[in-house]
Amino acid sequence: xxxxxxxxxxxxxxxxxxxxxxxxxxxxxxxxxxxxxxxxxxxxxxxxxxxxxxxxxxxxxxxxxxxxxxxxxxxxxxxxxxxxxxxxxxxxxxxxxxxxxxxxxxxxxxxxxxxxxxxxxxxxxxxxxxxxxxxxxxxxxxxxxxxxxxxxxxxxxxxxxxxxxxxxxxxxxxxxxxxxxxxxxxxxxxxxxxxxxxxxxxxxxxxxxxxxxxxxxxxxxxxxxxxxxxxxxxxxxxxxxxxxxxxxxxxxxxxxxxxxxxxxxxxxxxxxxxxxxxxxxxxxxxxxxxxxxxxxxxxxxxxxxxxxxxxxxxxxxxxxxxxxxxxxxxxxxxxxxxxxxxxxxxxxxxxxxxxxxxxxxxxxxxxxxxxxxxxxxxxxxxxxxxxxxxxxxxxxxxxxxxxxxxxxxxxxxxxxxxxxxxxxxxxxxxxxxxxxxxxxxxxxxxxxxxxxxxxxxxxxxxxxxxxxxxxxxxxxxxxxxxxxxxxxxxxxxxxxxxxxxxxxxxxxxxxxxxxxxxxxxxxxxxxxxxxxxxxxxxxxxxxxxxxxxxxxxxxxxxxxxxxxxxxxxxxxxxxxxxxxxxxxxxxxxxxxxxxxxxxxxxxxxxxxxxxxxxxxxxxxxxxxxxxxxxxxxxxxxxxxxxxxxxxxxxxxxxxxxxxxxxxxxxxxxxxxxxxxxxxxxxxxxxxxxxxxxxxxxxxxxxxxxxxxxxxxxxxxxxxxxxxxxxxxxxxxxxxxxxxxxxxxxxxxxxxxxxxxxxxxxxxxxxxxxxxxxxxxxxxxxxxxxxxxxxxxxxxxxxxxxxxxxxxxxxxxxxxxxxxxxxxxxxxxxxxxxxxxxxxxxxxxxxxxxxxxxxxxxxxxxxxxxxxxxxxxxxxxxxxxxxxxxxxxxxxxxxxxxxxxxxxxxxxxxxxxxxxxxxxxxxxxxxxxxxxxxxxxxxxxxxxxxxxxxxxxxxxxxxxxxxxxxxxxxxxxxxxxxxxxxxxxxxxxxxxxxxxx
Ligand SMILES: *[C@@H]1O[C@H](CO)[C@@H](O)[C@H](O)[C@H]1NC(C)=O
Ligand SMILES: *[C@@H]1O[C@H](CO)[C@@H](O)[C@H](O)[C@H]1NC(C)=O
Numbered sequence: 001x002x003x004x005x006x007x008x009x010x011x012x013x014x015x016x017x018x019x020x021x022x023x024x025x026x027x028x029x030x031x032x033x034x035x036x037x038x039x040x041x042x043x044x045x046x047x048x049x050x051x052x053x054x055x056x057x058x059x060x061x062x063x064x065x066x067x068x069x070x071x072x073x074x075x076x077x078x079x080x081x082x083x084x085x086x087x088x089x090x091x092x093x094x095x096x097x098x099x100x101x102x103x104x105x106x107x108x109x110x111x112x113x114x115x116x117x118x119x120x121x122x123x124x125x126x127x128x129x130x131x132x133x134x135x136x137x138x139x140x141x142x143x144x145x146x147x148x149x150x151x152x153x154x155x156x157x158x159x160x161x162x163x164x165x166x167x168x169x170x171x172x173x174x175x176x177x178x179x180x181x182x183x184x185x186x187x188x189x190x191x192x193x194x195x196x197x198x199x200x201x202x203x204x205x206x207x208x209x210x211x212x213x214x215x216x217x218x219x220x221x222x223x224x225x226x227x228x229x230x231x232x233x234x235x236x237x238x239x240x241x242x243x244x245x246x247x248x249x250x251x252x253x254x255x256x257x258x259x260x261x262x263x264x265x266x267x268x269x270x271x272x273x274x275x276x277x278x279x280x281x282x283x284x285x286x287x288x289x290x291x292x293x294x295x296x297x298x299x300x301x302x303x304x305x306x307x308x309x310x311x312x313x314x315x316x317x318x319x320x321x322x323x324x325x326x327x328x329x330x331x332x333x334x335x336x337x338x339x340x341x342x343x344x345x346x347x348x349x350x351x352x353x354x355x356x357x358x359x360x361x362x363x364x365x366x367x368x369x370x371x372x373x374x375x376x377x378x379x380x381x382x383x384x385x386x387x388x389x390x391x392x393x394x395x396x397x398x399x400x401x402x403x404x405x406x407x408x409x410x411x412x413x414x415x416x417x418x419x420x421x422x423x424x425x426x427x428x429x430x431x432x433x434x435x436x437x438x439x440x441x442x443x444x445x446x447x448x449x450x451x452x453x454x455x456x457x458x459x460x461x462x463x464x465x466x467x468x469x470x471x472x473x474x475x476x477x478x479x480x481x482x483x484x485x486x487x488x489x490x491x492x493x494x495x496x497x498x499x500x501x502x503x504x505x506x507x508x509x510x511x512x513x514x515x516x517x518x519x520x521x522x523x524x525x526x527x528x529x530x531x532x533x534x535x536x537x538x539x540x541x542x543x544x545x546x547x548x549x550x551x552x553x554x555x556x557x558x559x560x561x562x563x564x565x566x567x568x569x570x571x572x573x574x575x576x577x578x579x580x581x582x583x584x585x586x587x588x589x590x591x592x593x594x595x596x597x598x599x600x601x602x603x604x605x606x607x608x609x610x611x612x613x614x615x616x617x618x619x620x621x622x623x624x625x626x627x628x629x630x631x632x633x634x635x636x637x638x639x640x641x642x643x644x645x646x647x648x649x650x651x652x653x654x655x656x657x658x659x660x661x662x663x664x665x666x667x668x669x670x671x672x673x674x675x676x677x678x679x680x681x682x683x684x685x686x687x688x689x690x691x692x693x694x695x696x697x698x699x700x701x702x703x704x705x706x707x708x709x710x711x712x713x714x715x716x717x718x719x720x721x722x723x724x725x726x727x728x729x730x731x732x733x734x735x736x737x738x739x740x741x742x743x744x745x746x747x748x749x750x751x752x753x754x755x756x757x758x759x760x761x762x763x764x765x766x767x768x769x770x771x772x773x774x775x776x777x778x779x780x781x782x783x784x785x786x787x788x789x790x791x792x793x794x795x796x797x798x799x800x801x802x803x804x805x806x807x808x809x810x811x812x813x814x815x816x817x818x819x820x821x822x823x824x825x826x827x828x829x830x831x832x833x834x835x836x837x838x839x840x841x842x843x844x845x846x847x848x849x850x851x852x853x854x855x856x857x858x859x860x861x862x863x864x865x866x867x868x869x870x871x872x873x874x875x876x877x878x879x880x881x882x883x884x885x886x887x888x889x890x891x892x893x894x895x896x897x898x899x900x901x902x903x904x905x906x907x908x909x910x911x912x913x914x915x916x917x918x919x920x921x922x923x924x925x926x927x928x929x930x931x932x933x934x935x936x937x938x939x940x941x942x943x944x945x946x947x948x949x950x951x952x953x954x955x956x957x958x959x960x961x962x963x964x965x966x967x968x969x970x971x972x973x974x975x976x977x978x979x980x981x982x983x984x985x986x987x988x989x990x991x992x993x994x995x996x
Contacts, residue, residue, distance in 0.1 A: 038082070038083055040104045040105075041069060041077075041083055041084045041104070041105055041107075042069045043101070043104070044084075044099075044101040044102060044104040044105050045063065045069050045072065045075065045084065045105075046063070047099045047101040048098070048099055048101070048102065049063045050099075051096045051097050051098065051099050052094055052095070052096040053095050053096045054093070054094065054095035054096070054117070055092075055093070055094055055095075056093050057092055057093050059073050059074065059089065059092045059094065069084070070082055070084070074087060074088050074089040074092070075087060076088065078107060081107060083105075083106075083107035084105045084107055084108060085107050085108060085109050085110070086108070086109065086110045086111075086112075087105070087108060087110070087111050087112070087113075088110065088111075088112040089112070089113055089116065090112045090113065090114045090115055090116075090136075091114070091115040091116070092116060093116065093117070094113075094116040094117065094118065095116070095117040095118065095119070096118060096119075097118065097119055097120035097121075098113075098118060098120065098122065098123055099123070100123040100124075100125040101125070102123060102125060102126060102129075103123065103125025103126060103127070103128035103129065104128075105129065106128060106129060106130065106131070107131060108129050108131060108132055109131050109132060109133050109134065109155075110132075110133060110134040110135075111129075111132065111134065111135050111136065111137075112134065112136045113136065113137050113140065114136045114137065114138035114139055114140070114160070115138065115139045115140075116139075116140055117140060117141055118137070118140040118141065118142060119140070119141040119142065119143065120142065120143065120144070121142070121143060121144030121145070121147075122137065122142055122144065122146070122147050122161075123147070124147045124148070124149040125149070126147060126149065126150060126153065127147065127148075127149025127150060127151070127152040127153065128149075128152070129153055130152060130153065130154075130155070131155060132153045132155060132156055133155050133156060133157045133158070134156075134157060134158045135150075135153070135156065135158065135159050135160070135161075136158060136160045137160065137161045137164060138160045138161070138162045138163060138184070139162065139163040139164075140163070140164055141164060141165060142161065142164040142165065142166060143164070143165045143166065143167065144166065144167065144168075145166065145167060145168035145171070146161070146166055146168065146170060146171055146174070146185070146190075147171075148171035148173040148174070149173075150171075150173075150174060150177070151171070151173035151174055151175075151176045151177065152176075153177070154176055154177065154178070154179065155179060156177050156179060156180060157179055157180060157181045157182065157203075158180075158181065158182040159177070159180060159182065159183055159184070159185075160182065160184040161184065161185055161188065162184045162185065162186040162187050162188075162208065163186070163187045163188075164187075164188055165188060165189060166185070166188040166189065166190060167188070167189045167190065167191070168190065168191065168192075169190065169191055169192035169193075170185065170190060170192065170194075170195055172195065172197075174195075175195065175197040175200065177201070178200060178201055178202070178203075179201075179203060180201045180203065180204055181203045181204060181205055181206070182204070182205070182206045183198070183201070183204060183206065183207055183208065183209075184206065184208040185208065185209055185212065186208040186209060186210040186211055186212070186232065187210065187211040187212070188211075188212055189212065189213060190209075190212040190213065190214065191212070191213045191214070191215075192214065192215075192216075193214065193215065193216040193219075194209060194214055194216070194218060194219055194222075194233075194238075195219070196219035196221040196222075197221070198219075198221070198222060198225075199219060199221025199222050199223070199224040199225060200221075200224070201225065202224070202225070202226075202227070203227065204225050204227065204228060205227050205228055205229045205230065205251075206228075206229065206230040206232075207222070207225070207228060207230065207231055207232065207233075208230065208232040209232065209233050209236070210232045210233055210234045210235050210236070210256065211234070211235035211236070212235075212236055213236065213237060214233075214236040214237065214238060215236065215237040215238065215239065216238065216239065216240075217238065217239060217240035217241075217243075218233065218238055218240065218242055218243060218246065218257075218262075219243070220243030220244075220245050220246070222243070222245075222246055223243055223244075223245020223246050223248060223249060224245070225249060226249060226251065227251055228249050228251055228252055229251055229252060229253055229254060229276075230252075230253075230254045231246070231249070231252050231254065231255050231256070231257075232254065232256045233256065233257050233260065234256045234257060234258040234259050234260070234281060235258070235259045235260075236259075236260050237260065237261060238257070238260040238261065238262060239260070239261040239262065239263075240262065240263070241262065241263060241264035242257065242262060242264065244267070247267050247270055247273050247274060248273050249274070250273060250274060250275060250276065251276060252274055252276065252277065253276040253277055253278045253279070253300065254278065254279045255274065255277060255279065255280050255281070255282075256279065256280075256281040256282075257281070257282050257285070258281040258282055258283045258284050258285070258305065259283065259284040259285070260284075260285055261285065261286065262282070262285040262286065262287065263285065263286040263287060263288065264287065264288070264289075265287060265288050265289025265290075266282070266287060266289065266291070266292050266306075267292065268292050268293075268294060269292070269294050270292050270294055270295060270298075271292060271293075271294035271295040271296060271297035271298040271301075272294050272297050274298060275297060275298055275299075276298070276300060277295075277298040277300065277301055278298075278300045278301060278302050278303070279301075279302060279303045280295075280298075280301065280303070280304050280305070280306075281303070281305045282305070282306055282309070283305045283306060283307040283308045283309065283329060284307065284308040284309075285308070285309055286309060286310060287306070287309040287310065287311060288309070288310045288311065288312070289311065289312065290311065290312060290313035290316075291306060291311055291313065291314075291315065291316055291319075291330070291335075292316075293316035293317075293318055293319075295316070295319060295322075296316065296318040296319050296320075296321040296322060298322075299321070299322065299324070300324060301322050301324065301325055302324050302325060302326045302327070302354075303326060303327045304319075304325065304327065304328050304329070304330075305327065305328075305329040306329065306330050306333070307329040307330060307331045307332050307333070307359065308331070308332040308333070309332070309333055310333065310334055311330070311333040311334065311335060312333070312334045312335065313335065314335055314336060314337075314342065314345060315328075315330060315335065315345045315349070315360075316345075317345055317348045318348075319345075319348075319349070319352070320345075320348035320349055320350075320351040320352060321351070322352055323351065323352060323353060323354065324354055325352045325354060325355055326354050326355065326356050326357065327355075327356060327357035328349075328352075328355065328357065328358050328359065329357065329359045330359060330360055330363070331359040331360065331361035331362045331363065331384065332361065332362040332363070333362075333363055334363065334364060335360070335363040335364065335365065336363045336364040336365035336366060336388065336389070337364065337366065338364045338365075338366035338389045339366045339367060340366065340367040340368070341367050342364075342365045342366045342367045343365055343367055343368070343369060343370055343390070344370065346370055346372055346373055346376065347370060347372035347375065349376060350372065350375035350376055350377070352377060353377050353379070354377065354379060355376065355377040355379060355380055356377070356379050356380060356381045356382065357380075357381065357382040358376070358380065358382065358383050358384070359382070359384040360384065360385050360388065361384045361385060361386040361387055361388070361408060362386065362387045362388075363387075363388055364388065364389060365385070365388040365389065365390060366388070366389040366390065366391070367390065367391070367392075368390065368391060368392030368393075369385070369390055369392060369393075369394065369395055369414075370395065371395040371396070371397045372397070373395060373397055373398060373401070374395065374396075374397020374398065374399075374400045374401075375397075375400075376401060378400065378401065378402060378403060379403060380401050380403060380404060381403055381404060381405045381406065381427075382404075382405060382406045383401065383404055383406065383407050383408070384406065384407075384408040385408060385409050385412065386408040386409065386410040386411050386412070386432060387410070387411040387412070388411075388412050389412065389413060390409075390412040390413065390414060391412070391413040391414060391415070392414065392415070392416070393414070393415065393416035393417075393419075394409070394414065394416070394418065394419055394422070395419075396419050396421055398419070398421065398422065398425070399419070399421030399422070399424040399425070401425065402424060402425060402426070402427070403427055404425045404427060404428055405427050405428060405429045405430070405451075406428070406429060406430040406431075407425065407428060407430070407431050407432070408430070408432040409432060409433055409436065410432040410433060410434045410435050410436070410456065411434070411435040411436070412435075412436055413436065413437060414433075414436040414437065414438060415436065415437035415438060415439065416438065416439065416440070417438070417439060417440030417441070418433075418438060418440065418442070418443050419443075420443045420445050421445075422443060422445065422446070423443055423444075423445020423446060423447075423448045423449070424445075424448075425449075426448050426449065426450070426451065427451055428449055428451060428452055429451050429452060429453045429454070429475075430452075430453060430454040430455075431449070431452065431454070431455050431456070432454070432456045433456065433457045433460065434456040434457060434458040434459050434460070434480065435458070435459045435460075436459075436460050437460060437461060438457070438460040438461065438462060439460070439461040439462065439463065440462065440463065440464070441462065441463060441464035441465070441467070442457070442462060442464070442466065442467050442470070442481075443467075444467045444469045445469075446467065446469065446470055446473070447467065447468075447469025447470060447471075447472040447473070448472070449472075449473045450472060450473060450474065450475065451475060452473045452475060452476055453475055453476060453477050453478065454476075454477065454478040454502075455473070455476060455478065455479050455480070456478070456479075456480045457480065457481045457484065458480045458481065458482045458483050458484070458505065459482070459483045459484075460483075460484050461484060461485055462481065462484040462485065462486060463484065463485040463486065463487065463907070463910060464486065464487065464488070465486070465487060465488035465489075465491075465941075466481065466486055466488065466490065466491055466494055466506075466511075467491075468491045468493045468494070470491070470493070470494045470497075471491065471493025471494050471496070471497060473497065474497065474499055475499055476497055476499050476500055477499060477500060477501045477502045478500070478501075478502040478503050478504075479494075479497070479500060479503070479504050479505070480503060480504075480505040481505070481506055481509070482505040482506060482507040482508050482509070482529065483507070483508040483509075484508075484509055485509065485510060485907075485910055486506070486509040486510065486511060487509070487510045487511065487512070487910055487914075487940065488511065488512065488513075488941075489511065489512055489513035489514075489516075490506065490511055490513065490515065490516060490530075490535075491516075492516040492517075492518040493518075495515070495516050495518050495519050495521075495522070496516070496518030496519070496521040496522075497521070497522075498521040498522065498523060498524065499524070500522055500524065500525050501524035501525055501526065501548070502525075502526065502527065503525070503526070503527035503528075503529070504522065504525055504527070504528050504529070505527070505528075505529040506529070506530050506533065507529045507530060507531040507532050507533070507553065508531070508532045508533075508889075509532075509533050510533065510534055510910060510911070511530070511533040511534060511535060512533070512534045512535065512536070512914050512915075513535065513536065513537070514535065514536060514537035514538075514540075515530065515535055515537065515539060515540055515554075515559075516540070517540040517541075517542045518542075519540060519542060519543055519546065520540065520542025520543060520544070520545040520546065521545075522546045522549075523545055523546060523547060523548065524548050525546055525548055525549060526548050526549060526550045526551065526572075527549075527550065527551040528546070528549060528551065528552055528553065529551070529553040530553065530554055530557070531553040531554060531555045531556050531557070531577065532555065532556035532557070532888060532889060533556070533557055534557065534558060534882070534914075535554075535557040535558065535559060536557065536558040536559065536560065537559065537560065537561075538559070538560060538561035538562075538564070539554070539559060539561070539563075539564045539567075540564075541564055541566040542566075543564065543566060543567065543570075544564075544566035544567065544568075544569040544570065545569075546570065547569065547570065547571075547572070548572060549570050549572060549573060550572050550573060550574045550575070550596070551573075551574060551575045552567075552570075552573060552575070552576050552577070553575070553577045554577065554578050554581065555577040555578060555579040555580050555581065555601065555888075556579070556580045556581075556888045556889070557580075557581050558581060558582055558761075558762075559578070559581040559582065559583060560581065560582040560583065560584065560763070561583065561584065561585075562583065562584065562585035562586075562588075563578065563583055563585070563587070563588050563591075563602070563607075565588060565590065567588075567590070567591075568588070568590035568593070568594070570594075571594065571595070571596065572596055573594050573596060573597055574596050574597060574598050574599070575597075575598060575599045575600075576591075576597065576599070576600050576601070576602075577599075577600075577601040578601065578602050578605065579601040579602060579603040579604050579605070579624065579627075580603070580604045580605075580888055581604075581605055582605060582606055582762075582763050583602070583605040583606065583607060584605070584606040584607065584608070584763070585607065585608070585609075586607065586608065586609040586610065587602065587607055587609070587610075587611055587612060587625075587631070589612050591612065591615070591616065591617070592612040592613070592614040592615035592616060592617050592618075593614070593615055594615065594616070595615070597615065597616045598616070598622060599616075599622050599623075600616050600617075600622065600623045600624070601623070601624040602623075602624070602625055602628070603624040603625055603626040603627045603628065604626065604627035604628070605627070605628055606628065606630070606763060607625075607628040607630070607631060608628070608630035608631060609630070609631065609632065609643070610631075610632055610633040610634070610643045611625060611631050611632070611633050611634030611635075611638060611640060612634070613633070613634055613635050617634060617635065618635055620635060620637045620638060625638070632644075675696065675754075682698070682699050683696050683697065683698045683699075684696070684697045684699065685697075685750060686747075688730075688747075693730075693749075693750075694750040694752075695730060695747050695748060695749065695750050696747070696748040696749070696750045696751070697745055697746070697747050697748075698745060698746045698747075698748065699744075699745045700744045700745065700746070721791075721792070721796055721800070723787070723788060723791040723795075724787070724817070724819075725784045725785065725787045725788035725791070725817070725818055725819055725820060726788050726791065726792075726819060726820050726821075727748050727749065727751070727811055727819040727820065727821035727822065728748065728749045728819075729746060729747070729748055730747045730748060730749060731746075731747040748821065751811035751812060751813050751819060751821075752813065752814050753811075753812035753813060753814060753816060754811070754812065755807060755808045755809070755810060755811055755812070756781060756807040756808070756810040756811075756812060756818065756879075757806070757807035757808040757810075758771075759771055759772075759773050759812070760773070760807055760878065760879060760882060760913075761807075761882075761884065772915045772916065772918055773879075773915075773916060774916055775916045775917065775947060775950075776986070777816055778879050778880060778916060779950075779954070779979075779982070779983050779986065780816070780817075780818075780983070781810070781812070781816070781818040781879070782875075782876055782879060782954070782979055783976075783979045783980060783983055784817060784818035784819075785805070785810060785818055785820060785872065785875065786872070786972075786975050786976045786979045786980075787976060788818070788819075788820040789802070789805070789820075789865075789868055789869070789872060789972050789975070789976075790972050790973060790975075790976045792820075792865075792868075793865040793868070793972045794972060794973060799865060801863050801864065801865055801867060801868055802820065802822075802868050802871075803848055803863065803867065803868070804822075804848050804849055804852075804871075805820070805852060805868055805871035805872055805875060806849050806851075806852045806871065806875065807875065807878065807879075809821050809822065810875075848871070850886055851874065851884060851885035851886040851896075852870075852871040852874050852875070852885065853870075853871075854866070854867040854870035854871065854966065855870075855964050856966055861966075864966060865971075865972055866966040866967075866969050866971075867966070868972075869961045869969045869970065869971070869972060869975065870961060870962055870963075870966070870969060872961050872975065873897075873957070873958045873959065873960070873961025873962030873963075873969070874896065874897070874958075874961075874962050875958075876954060876955075876957060876958035876961065877896050877897065877900050877955065877958040877959075877962065878896065880912055880913060880916075880951060880954055880955065880958075881896065881899075881900070881911050881912065881913055882912075882913025882914075882915065882916075883896065883913075897959060897962045899911070900955055900958065900959055901959060904952060904955055904956070904959070905952045908948060908951050908952050908955065909940045909941075909943065909948060909951075910940075912940060912951055914939050914940050917939035917940060917943055918939055946986065946989050947986075950982055950985070950986045953978075953982045954979075954982060957970065957975065957978050957979065957982075961975060
C-alpha cells in the first residue's frame with residue numbers, strides 16, 4: 001500500500017508539471033494593448049515586493065526604480081502596452097503574502113507562483129483580473145477559502161492550488177469558469193460535496209480533487225466530461241458507487257479513486273469502455289465482485305492497483321496480454337480459494353515482461369508456489385505473497401529473479417530448507433520469511449545480501465548456528481530471527497552490525513555463551529531482544545554506547561553479576577526486562593532516575609538490599625520485583641520488610657540439645673552458616689563438639705502441620721536406612737529452646753559439593769560459577785540416584801516412597817557421589833513407611849515440588865514407587881537438557897517431556913545442555929579433537945556419535961519414566977539396569993577407541 005500511494009503522488013506531480021508547460025503556448029496569445037505604460041502596475045508591484053518577508057535568492061533586488069518594472073525579474077509586459085501580463089516567480093524560495101493591490105494588475109494573463117512559501121489568503125481582488133487565464137499557486141502555504149470572486153475570471157483555463165492549506169467548500173460561484181481545462185485542488189483541507197456543475201466544463205481534461213475531505217457521492221454529471229484524461233479523486237470520504245457514465249469517458253487514461261468509501265463491483269466491460277487506461281487505482285475501498293477480465297483490453301495499462309477491497313475470484317489469466325503492465329497490486333482482498341492450483345496464473349503472468357511489482361498478499365491463495373515463478377519478468381523488484389495459505393518449498397527457480405528488492409513470504413505454510421540460490425538475489429533489500437514452517441540452517445549465501453535492510457525470519461523452525469557471514473549485511477536496519485531453534489553462540493560479527501537501528505531480535509532460541517562486547521557497536525539500535533535463550537556471563541559494559549536503545553529485553557537467560565552501572569548512560573530506555581536470570585547484588589539507584597523508563601521487570605533474580613523509591617519504583621504497577629527474596633524497603637505498596645542490618649530472629653534460637661553434645665558452632669544459628677531453607681525449616685552448617693566433624697543441622701519448622709507429631713518415628717526410620725547413595729543421618733534431637741518452644745532437629749553428614757541443583761543451574765558466586773558437570777559426571781549421578789531409589793523401593797523393610805525427588809534434594813560429596821537427601825519432605829518419607837500395609841496406597845493430595853509431581857498425585861491418586869519414578873524421569877531430562885521443568889520455555893502445553901519427545905532422535909543435540917561439553921581436557925567427548933578450532937562454535941557440533949547415542953538412550957529412559965500413566969512407567973529395578981547398561985556401554989566404547 002505504501003508503494004501504491006507513493007507512486008500516486010509522484011504521478012500527480014509529474015502530471016501537473018507537464019500540463020503547466022503544455023499550457024504556456026496557448027495562454028500567451030491574448031492581451032489588448034494600450035499605448036502607454038501605467039503607473040498603477042509599478043505601484044502594485046512595489047506593494048507586492050513590500051509583502052515579501054523572505055527572499056534568500058535576492059530576487060527582489062532587481063525590483064527597483066533604476067530599472068523599468070517591465071524588466072524586473074519575473075515580470076513580463078505586453079511588448080507595446082508596457083502593462084504587466086505575466087508574473088512568474090516559480091521556485092524562488094519566496095515567502096510573504098499577496099496584497100489586494102494585485103487586483104490592479106488588470107492586464108495580467110498568467111500568474112505563476114508555484115513552489116514558494118506564500119501564505120495568507122488569496123485576496124478576493126484577484127477577481128478583478130478579468131484577463132487571467134492561468135493561476136498557478138501549486139505548493140505554497142495559502143490558507144483561507146478559495147476566493148468566490150474568481151468567478152469573474154471567466155477566461156481562466158488553468159486553476160491550480162494543489163498543496164496548500166485551503167479550507168471550506170468549493171464556492172458555487174465558480175460554476176462560471178466554463179473555459180477551465182485544468183482544475184487542480186488536490187491536497188488541501190476542502191470539504192463538502194463535489195459540485196455537479198463541474199460536469200459543464202466541457203473543455204476539462206484534468207480534474208484533481210484528491211486528498212481533501214470531500215464526501216457524498218461522485219456526481220454522475222461528471223460523465224459529461226468527454227475530454228477528460230485525468231480523473232483524480234483519491235483520498236477523500238466519497239461514498240456510493242461510481243456512476244456508470246464515468247466508465248464511459250473513453251479518453252481517461254489516469255483513473256484514481258483509491259482510498260475512499262466506494263462500493264459496488266467493477267463493470268465487467270471496463271477494459272472496453274476505458275480502452276486508453278494506463279493507470280487504474282481503486283485500492284482501499286469496498287469494491288466487491290471479480291477482477292474484470294476485460295482489463296486486458298486496456299492494452300496501455302501500466303499500473304493496476306486494486307488492493308484493499310473485497311474482490312473475489314482470482315487474477316484473470318488474460319491479464320497476461322498486458323505486456324506493458326508494470327505494477328499489479330491486488331493485496332488485501334478475498335482472492336484465491338485456499339486450494340491447489342490457485343497460483344497457476346503466475347505462469348501466464350510470465351508474458352508481462354515489464355512487470356516490476358506483484359503484490360498478492362493478504363488473500364486466500366493456497367497451493368504451492370509453482371516453479372514457473374522462475375519465468376516471471378526478470379524486471380521484477382517487488383514480489384509479495386505474505387499472509388496467504390501457500391505451502392510447500394520455495395522453488396529453486398526464484399534464483400532467476402535477480403532484480404528482486406523485496407520478497408515477502410511471511411505468514412504462510414511454507415516449509416523445507418531455504419534454497420541456496422536465494423543468495424543469488426543480491427539486490428534484495430527486504431526479505432520476509434517469518435511465520436512459516438521453514439527448517440534447516442540459514443544458508444551461508446545470505447552473507448551476499450549486502451543491500452539487505454530488513455530481514456525477518458522469526459517464528460519458524462530454523463536451526464543451527466547463526467552464520468558469521470550475516471555480518472556482511474552491513475546495511476541491515478532490522479534483523480529478526482526470534483522463535484526458532486538456533487543454537488550456538490551469538491557471533492560478534494552479527495551483534496556488532498552497527499547499521500542495525502530498528503530492531504535486533506534473537507529471542508526464544510537456544511543461544512548460549514556470553515553476550516559479545518561488540519554489542520556496543522549498536523549505537524543506532526532502539527530495540528534489542530535477546531530474551532529466552534541460554535545466554536550467560538555478565539552484561540558487557542560496552543552496552544553503555546548503545547545510546548539509542550529504548551527497549552532492552554534480556555529476560556529468561558542465565559546472565560549473572562550485578563546489573564551494570566553503565567546502563568545509566570542509556571537515557572532513552574523505556575522498557576527493561578532482566579527477569580529470570582541470576583543477577584545479584586543491589587538494585588542500582590540509577591534505575592529510578594531514568595526519566596523515560598515506563599516499565600521495569602527484574603523479577604526472579606537474586607537481587608538483595610534496598611529497593612529504591614523514586615522514579616519508576618514509585619509506580620508499582622510498572623515494576624516487577626518478585627522472586628528476589630532478599631529485597632527490603634521501597635515504597636509501601638510493595639509490602640517489603642523494612643531494611644535492617646540484622647535478622648533479629650537468627651540468634652535467638654540457640655541450640656539447646658546438649659544431651660547429644662551438639663555444639664555452638666552453628667554460631668547460634670547465624671545466617672552465615674545457613675546453607676539451605678524451605679518450608680520444612682532451615683539447614684545450617686555446624687561442627688560436632690565431640691569430634692569436630694562437619695555436619696548439616698536441619699532445624700524443623702514446627703509450625704508446619706504434622707511435623708512435630710511424626711518427628712520421633714521419622715528419626716527412627718531414617719536411622720534404620722543405610723545406603724551409599726542416601727544421605728546419612730548422624731543424630732536427631734528433640735528439646736525445648738530458650739523461649740520454651742519445642743525445638744527439633746536432625747543432624748546429617750555434611751556434603752561439601754552442595755546440591756545437584758546448584759551445579760545444574762549455577763548462581764553467580766565464586767564458588768559455583770566455574771563449575772560445570774561433565775557428561776560422564778551427570779551419567780554417574782543419574783546412576784547413583786537410581787541406586788538410591790532401588791534401595792528405598794525394594795531393599796528396605798517396608799518400601800519407602802521419597803515423594804520429593806528433585807535436584808535440590810540430591811547432595812554431592814567430595815568425590816561427586818550423589819546422596820539422596822530428605823531436605824524437602826522428610827516427614828513424608830516416614831509417613832509412607834510407618835505402616836507397611838499402607839505404604840504404597842497412602843493418599844497424600846498434592847505433595848512434592850511443582851514440575852516433579854506425577855500427574856496422578858495432582859488428581860488425588862495414590863502414592864506409589866512409580867510416583868518417584870516419574871520424578872526421576874523428569875530429573876533425567878533436566879540433568880541433560882539443563883532446563884528446569886518449570887522453565888519459562890515450557891508453557892502453553894509444551895512440557896519438558898513433550899519437548900524432548902519432539903526432538904528425539906534426530907535433533908537430540910539441539911536440546912542437550914552444551915555446558916557439559918565445555919571441558920578442555922576431555923578427549924572422550926569428541927571423535928577428532930583436531931577439528932575443534934572455531935571457538936565461537938557450539939561445542940555440541942563436534943560431539944561424537946558415541947555420546948549422541950548415549951544421550952538418546954538416556955532421554956528415552958527419561959521419557960519412559962515420565963509417562964503420564966503410572967502403568968506405562970519403567971519399574972525401578974529396570975531403570976537401574978538400563979542406566980547401568982548405558983554407562984557400561986559408554987565406558988567400554990571409550991576404552992576400545994583408546995590407543996594402546
Ligand atoms: C492605468 O490603468 C488603470 C486600469 O487599467 C486605469 O484606471 C488608469 O487610468 C491608468 N492610468 C494611466 C496613467 O494610464
Ligand atoms: C515560469 O518560469 C518557469 C521557468 O523559470 C517556466 O518553466 C514556466 O513555464 C513559467 N510559467 C509560465 C506560466 O509561463
